[in-house]
Amino acid sequence: xxxxxxxFAEPKPPELDRKxxxxxxxxxxxxxxxxxxxxxxxxxxxxxxxxxxxxxxxTLSIGGRYGISDTLSANLNLGYHDDQAWRIGxxxxxxxxxxxxxxxxxxxxxxxxxxxxxxHFGWRAHQADPLFEDAYSLSNIxxxxxxxxxxxxxxxxxxxxxxxxxxxxxSTHQMSLDTPSxxxxxxxxxxxxxxxxxxxxxLLRIGTDAILDSEYFNNLTNTSxxxxxxxxxxxxxxxxxxxxKSPLSNPETPYTYLTHAAAYDRGISxxxxxxxxxxxxxxxxxxxxxxxxxxxxxFSIHPDLKRNTEEIALAAEQIASFITSDSTDNxxxxxxxxLANLSSESTDTLTNLATLLNQGAxxxxxxxxxxxxxxxxxxxxxxxxxxxxAGTDWWPYDDLGYAFEYTYYTIRRSNYQSEQGKINLSVPxxxxxxxxxxxxxxxxxxxxxxxxxxxxxxxxxLGDRPLLYNAxxxxxxxxxxxxxxxxxxxxx
Numbered sequence: 001x002x003x004x005x006x007x008f009a010e011p012k013p014p015e016l017d018r019k020x021x022x023x024x025x026x027x028x029x030x031x032x033x034x035x036x037x038x039x040x041x042x043x044x045x046x047x048x049x050x051x052x053x054x055x056x057x058x059t060l061s062i063g064g065r066y067g068i069s070d071t072l073s074a075n076l077n078l079g080y081h082d083d084q085a086w087r088i089g090x091x092x093x094x095x096x097x098x099x100x101x102x103x104x105x106x107x108x109x110x111x112x113x114x115x116x117x118x119x120h121f122g123w124r125a126h127q128a129d130p131l132f133e134d135a136y137s138l139s140n141i142x143x144x145x146x147x148x149x150x151x152x153x154x155x156x157x158x159x160x161x162x163x164x165x166x167x168x169x170x171s172t173h174q175m176s177l178d179t180p181s182x183x184x185x186x187x188x189x190x191x192x193x194x195x196x197x198x199x200x201x202x203l204l205r206i207g208t209d210a211i212l213d214s215e216y217f218n219n220l221t222n223t224s225x226x227x228x229x230x231x232x233x234x235x236x237x238x239x240x241x242x243x244x245k246s247p248l249s250n251p252e253t254p255y256t257y258l259t260h261a262a263a264y265d266r267g268i269s270x271x272x273x274x275x276x277x278x279x280x281x282x283x284x285x286x287x288x289x290x291x292x293x294x295x296x297x298x299f300s301i302h303p304d305l306k307r308n309t310e311e312i313a314l315a316a317e318q319i320a321s322f323i324t325s326d327s328t329d330n331x332x333x334x335x336x337x338x339l340a341n342l343s344s345e346s347t348d349t350l351t352n353l354a355t356l357l358n359q360g361a362x363x364x365x366x367x368x369x370x371x372x373x374x375x376x377x378x379x380x381x382x383x384x385x386x387x388x389x390a391g392t393d394w395w396p397y398d399d400l401g402y403a404f405e406y407t408y409y410t411i412r413r414s415n416y417q418s419e420q421g422k423i424n425l426s427v428p429x430x431x432x433x434x435x436x437x438x439x440x441x442x443x444x445x446x447x448x449x450x451x452x453x454x455x456x457x458x459x460x461x462l463g464d465r466p467l468l469y470n471a472x473x474x475x476x477x478x479x480x481x482x483x484x485x486x487x488x489x490x491x492x
Contacts, residue, residue: 013401013441014449014489015065017077019389020285021116021275022106024067031064034453034487044456044482052476055084055093057483061100071108075122077101081465089137090148098128098467104269116275124291125266126467132257138374147367151256151302156309158367166363168312170304175312177360184356186316259375260300265466267293271387281395285405289387296380297470301372309368313361320354320361374421376470381416385409385463391437401441409433409463421471430469430477434458449489456482 014030015022024030036059038044047054061079068074079100086093104122111117137148150157158166167176174187271289278284325335340347391405411431418429434457441451460477461468469477 012491013393013395013403014451014491016487016489017063017075017102018285018403018405018437019273019287019289019391019407020283020393021108021118021273022065022067022073022075024065024073026067026069028492029064029066030489030491032062032487032489034061034063034485035059036061036453036455036483036485038481038483042484044454044484047460047479047481052085052087055086057081057083059483063102071111073106075102075104075106077103081126087137089139090135090150091133091137092135094131094133096128096131096468098126098263098465100124100126100465106273114277116277118273119271120273120289121268121270123266123268124293126264126465127266128261128263128467131261131263133259133261134257136258136371138370147370149258149367149371151258151305154256156258156305156364158364160363166360166367168309168364170308173312173315175316175360175364177356177363179356182352182356184353184360186319186357186360188312188315257302258305258371260302262298263296263467263470264298265293265295265383267291267383283393285389285391285393287387287389289385289389291383291385291387293383293385293466294380295383295466295469297376297467297472298378299376299470299472300378301368301375306368309364313364316357316361320357323350323354374472376421376472377417379415382414383416383466384412384414387463395441399443401443403437403439403441405437407435407437409435411463416471418471422474427475427478429471429474430459430462432459433462433464435464447491449491451487451489453485453487454482455485456480 012023014032015024016030016032016034037057038047038054039056040053043054059079059081061077063075063077065073065075077100081096081098081100083096084093085096102122102124104120106118106120109117109119134151135148148159150159154169154171156166156168156170158168160166164180165176165178167174167178169175172187174185176186177184269289269291271287273285273287275286276284323336323339328334336347336350339345339350387407387409389405389407391403393401393403395401409432411433413429413431416429436456437453438455439451439453441449443449457464458480460479460481462477
């Protein structure tokens with residue numbers, strides 16, 4: 001039996017992308033255009049906190065339904081999303097832009113005068129634009145109390161405190177350590193001469209017959225058996241030259257970055273919807289939907305960041321080892337004694353130099369280790385969603401109507417690394433969400449509908465936009481969230 005003719009006499013309410021049994025007959029349809037918006041000043045759920053919040057979130061979507069036959073209809077919905085959030089830690093501003101696609105078919109299974117049952121099958125996906133970040137904080141606290149890294153002008157800048165900074169410059173293969181008491185710079189020379197410690201002049205030269213630069217060699221007054229010409233370097237281990245000089249940025253990328261993300265989610269869905277019609281003005285709908293979705297943050301750390309930082313850190317450690325080595329020349333003199341004698345520096349100064357070099361190398365490595373631990377997993381995971389919905393339509397007048405809808409989400413994940421990337425390991429992963437929608441419809445003409453829409457979530461956008469969720473930001477999905485919408489629908 002087909003749809004009852006005595007239910008929902010013209011004008012029909014727009015169906016949009018709501019969870020209800022479609023009443024479209026063959027060759028009937030509708031198109032709609034909708035805009036969603038929320039910001040800090042227009043925030044119905046007061047989303048945000050003291051360490052992060054939302055500057056704005058806006059969506060423009062277009063969709064349509066079409067009756068292929070009296071029992072089969074198709075639904076297509078396309079959207080573009082633009083979100084911007086603020087944080088106390090770096091990056092202070094994060095911008096995410098992504099597209100959404102959703103397609104479904106609905107087949108009417110049972111149609112009675114006051115009762116309908118349908119099945120639906122569909123596909124949905126979200127794909128984010130590539131996101132490059134040149135700064136990445138390891139916590140949501142002020143820069144002065146955290147470790148933050150910037151990638152600017154082919155430099156990795158690690159700020160542990162306001163007075164403690166490490167800079168690794170990939171264009172010059174140079175590492176600087178700035179502490180409250182010491183400024184230290186070590187550089188591997190472009191011409192391949194060796195490692196240059198700026199604060200001590202040309203101190204270390206890598207070669208086959210000298211440990212000091214020629215300017216020191218020419219100025220030596222002691223030409224006895226203690227001269228450079230008599231030094232046996234066969235037992236001395238020198239730092240190896242850096243093997244590559246790769247810039248941090250890809251030449252095809254107009255800016256440098258530390259991290260890169262191109263998150264996505266995609267999957268299929270299916271379910272049942274039933275509607276009841278007590279009278280021509282009222283409809284109740286109930287539904288159950290299952291989704292199987294693949295989710296990936298596609299989050300990665302720039303490969304040059306790891307490789308080049310490791311090379312610079314290794315060079316610093318090798319120089320430190322060279323300074324403090326127990327190796328002796330054929331006269332029994334250790335390296336540090338030669339360096340102290342020829343550079344007019346004390347052995348304590350040189351020992352401190354070695355300590356600072358090791359400290360700088362360790363700090364650079366520790367940051368990269370923590371950055372790698374804090375970033376979301378690289379491999380996708382699977383999510384199974386169960387959505388239970390209940391809604392009502394009420395049309396007290398031909399040109400005015402209301403609709404309400406409640407949706408419950410429950411989520412199960414597999415191949416998901418729940419601890420990797422978490423700011424606070426005590427924060428549990430979110431698995432349930434409550435969604436409430438409300439509409440006001442106004443029909444200036446029988447085939448045109450203007451409407452206002454509001455939506456509220458108990459747990460941010462959990463389940464609705466899976467690509468936004470990962471172990472790094474799971475704590476934000478514990479907060480309520482909502483937005484307001486306005487749209488227009490044309491029925492034909």
